[in-house]
Amino acid sequence: MGWSINKLAKAKKYSQNISRSSVLIIENGVIVYSWGDLKKKYNLYSIRKSILSATYGKYILNKTIDINSTLQKLNINDINNLTDTEREAKISDLLKSRSGVYHPAAYETKKMKEIRPLRGSHKANEYWYYNNWDFNTLLTIFEQETKKSFFKTFKNDIADKIKMQNLKLEDMRYVYDKKSSIHPAYPFRMNILDLARFGLLMENNGKWHNNSIISKQWIQESFKKYTILDNKFCNSYGYMWWSSKDIYCARGFGGQWLVILPKLNIVIVHLVDIKKSNRINTKEFKNLFFKIINSKLL
Known part of the structure; x- marks a missing residue:
């Protein structure tokens, strides 16, 4: 056993x-x-969503947040008022990116805007669309229901407990696009070593040195395939986590990847500064991933 x-x-x-x-x-x-x-801090882009998902678990399981609460019950709205039908979406629908709310959102890419469905075209949980409105609104809901800052909560509940060494509160920020939406994005900057610690925590079912940091039950629910887009690499969707057979991924724009393989006890982290280097597309990362895995001696 070993590696080549x-x-x-x-x-x-x-x-x-x-x-x-x-x-x-x-x-x-x-x-x-x-x-x-390994020490440089990178913008994680959409890996932020998987981090929010992990932070949600404790508060859903202890009933602080009701995963079945609707937007109507939570009194969630936006610049362009939501319809009664849109406000039937539940927190669980947003976690799966299946809310059916196709309102403009902060931090959207050009492609997201181009392929966003028309408002009213689908009801909640009918259709999957990778929706920044869902992901950003989940931050608003988290802070509203817990009465806590998401950034401070992640740092206290998870980052500090797994001894992230370089993450500071100033590495996390709210990004508003007030012409589009009242709900901000929440980008992180993190180095590869600290992100790897988060990956190891998820690989170990939420345990760190025998201390339960995230519930195993929540991790299993988050990793489920609620939407199977196709059989391609890490292309099914759970609660803001991607997956394929025995592989679980957090993915971010331009080539940010956290890949977890629990059965092999392997975590792979790939980060790139897209302002100073080329973006990596999914095909290129997949090629790299299999070059790495095929280096494993069986």
């Missing part, structure tokens, strides 16, 4: 030929191989 250093070196070369990425490979909690700047 020659094959890992080839994976590194492939990665460096397409982008200046930072990559970390961990097996059984031990760093196997890495390249790039």
